[in-house]
Amino acid sequence: MEEKPSLLPTKAALxxxxxxxxxxxxxxxxxxxVIALVMTVISVxxxxxxxxxQLDLSRPGYRSVSDKVEKxxxxxxxxxxxxxxxxTIQEFMKLYDAQATKAKxxxxxxxxxxxxxxxxxxxxxxx
Amino acid sequence: xxxxxxxxxxxxxxxxxxxxxxxxxxxxxxxxxxxxxxVKANCVSIKNSLSQLHASDALLRVNRGQVYESMxxxxxxxxxxxxxxxxxxxxxxxxxxSNYRSALTTFRADYIAYEQKLxxxxxxxxxxxxxxxxxxxxxxxxxxxxxxxDVVRLHRIIDDYRSSVSDFLLNYxxxxx
Numbered sequence: 001m002e003e004k005p006s007l008l009p010t011k012a013a014l015x016x017x018x019x020x021x022x023x024x025x026x027x028x029x030x031x032x033x034v035i036a037l038v039m040t041v042i043s044v045x046x047x048x049x050x051x052x053x054q055l056d057l058s059r060p061g062y063r064s065v066s067d068k069v070e071k072x073x074x075x076x077x078x079x080x081x082x083x084x085x086x087x088t089i090q091e092f093m094k095l096y097d098a099q100a101t102k103a104k105x106x107x108x109x110x111x112x113x114x115x116x117x118x119x120x121x122x123x124x125x126x127x
Numbered sequence: 128x129x130x131x132x133x134x135x136x137x138x139x140x141x142x143x144x145x146x147x148x149x150x151x152x153x154x155x156x157x158x159x160x161x162x163x164x165x166v167k168a169n170c171v172s173i174k175n176s177l178s179q180l181h182a183s184d185a186l187l188r189v190n191r192g193q194v195y196e197s198m199x200x201x202x203x204x205x206x207x208x209x210x211x212x213x214x215x216x217x218x219x220x221x222x223x224x225s226n227y228r229s230a231l232t233t234f235r236a237d238y239i240a241y242e243q244k245l246x247x248x249x250x251x252x253x254x255x256x257x258x259x260x261x262x263x264x265x266x267x268x269x270x271x272x273x274x275x276x277d278v279v280r281l282h283r284i285i286d287d288y289r290s291s292v293s294d295f296l297l298n299y300x301x302x303x304x
Contacts, residue, residue, distance in 0.1 A: 051235050051236075051238070051239045054185065054188060054238060054239055054242045055188070055189055055192070057185060057186065057189060061178060061181065061182060062182050062185055062186075064182055065182045065183060065185065065186040068186055069186065069189055069190065070190045070193065073193065073194075073197050073201075074193075074194055074197070075194060075197035075198060075201050075202065076201070077201040077202075077205065078201065078202050078205045078206055078209075079205065079209070080204070080205040080206075080208040080209050080212070081208075081209065081212060082209060083213065084209060084210060084213040084215055084299075085303075086296070086299065086300060086303070088209075089292070089295070089296045089299065090296070092202075092206055092292065093289070093292055093293070093296070095202070096202055096206075096288075096289060096292065097289070099197075099198065099201075099202060100198070100285050100286070100289060102194065103194050103195065103198050103282070103285055104282045104285060106187075106191060107275075107278070107279075108187050108191045108274075108275070108278045109184065109187065109271055109274045109275040109278055110275055110278075112268070112272075113176075113180050113271075114177075114180070114245075114264055114265075114267055114268035114271060115268065116162075116261075116264075119169075119173050119176060119177075119264075120165075120169060120172075120173075
């Protein structure tokens, strides 16, 4: 009876393969993990350095305020195309005044909440 | 002579290396023993207040930042483009818009610095390091004032833009009549 040729490489053929040929799959996995790690580090650095982290209210600690984000833009748009005459300029000024009032309505970051007196450690609480 | 030069150079390098390490302790005045004791005693409540401020300031930054951004993109830029499209002189308005954008960039950068410093302060254990905590808090306080100054500047430039549009209208009326 004739013996069927084996699909597996022979010992002699394996011996001929180089180290990298024999560990191709492991190497592929290691390179993939390293690339993923490098990309993750780069992403986190960009996320922190560009200010995206400061705008991300889905982070822990911000959950209490994340639903208070204004989803609709308060400011109306003025068309960039069209004629310019006294009426259109006055129309723009009217729109601008209304929007400027909205923009200036909040004196953001005023006050001094980080003052030791406000945080109650500059003087005894009974004073 | 050569030796003196090398000694001077070594001293300068050493000082340069050590200065950043000592910077934080030199910046702020140390707390009195009484104040330090109060910080330790109220540590939890102070940190709670800071966390609340941290969250409310983040919300403020998102909402106001959106409004300030829209003022430039939806009104200033569009009006400037409209004038340019009609071949009218929009130089005064574009200058103000450019100042506004620069103020907006400063606002963003200053807010990042403030938020990072406040986060750093919140992470410090005030029961064991009340002085370091106080120093970080003082830095955050200064940076928050800076952010408020940026907001005031943005509001002023919003008014400046309105004034330049008024001036433009006056000139336009004078030329067209």
